[in-house]
Amino acid sequence: MVKYSKEPENPTKSCKARGSDLRVHFKNTRETAFSIRKLSLVKAKSYLEDVIAHKQAIPFRRFCRGVGRTAQAKNRGHPNGQGRWPAKSAKFVLDLLKNAESNAEVKGLDVDALYISHIQVNQAQKQRRRTYRAHGRINRMFSSSLSFLCLYHLRCLVLC
Template sequence: MDEDDRNTRETAFSIRKLPLDKAKRYLEDVLAHKQAIPFRRFCRGVKGLDVDALYISHIQVNQAQKQRRRTYRAHGRINPYMSSPCHIELILSEKEEPVKKEADTQIAPRKPKGALRSGASS
């Protein structure tokens, strides 16, 4: 089978211990893009995050290595047929409630200690 083992493993984990008719219906819905297969690595439940409090704290797009294919032209020529993929890094964080500052308390003023440093006795 020429499939990615990670995708196949996640698919297998998602239909494990399901009755045959439910598993078949689930996989048909996945093929029709009505349902998605949850990836355990990227699942929000792993970290126990609140979905309503999430925001995008970091997003970054980098160029990936170009993928080369061939396109065949007239008179025996071959031209490159390149694709330009990218890596997308997306980090979500939970909104934190701000901590309220306490009211300032009065601190007793300090007494000058300059006389003691000079060596003079009082």
């Protein structure tokens, strides 16, 4: 059994999905994950498919040094309009959403009523390699990886 950093309040009306040690950039994936937070599952999937097709951009908020401006990021509500189209990160997050959708179907939950209540991206252990240099020297090379956690809840509609 794995330990989650946040457990759902009502486990019967929620589902979880996670990935660990994924070979994708942490900073791009963090911005991608935070742009789909609080969205419904259907809207998040269509948004990430648009990002892969370069129809919508991911606004970069925290890790935005050297990121260019685009009107597509400004449309998403970010004031200075810095954004990119991280396709590999969007593909990994989209796979996680599809995994959560299948988990919800197994539990018998309504997929159209699910929304992303909590999404978290953590850095994982760096993978090490060597590169051989001139004059017999050896340098190290690190590649980044990350771990995901996603919680989905049923959105309760209050009828008056």
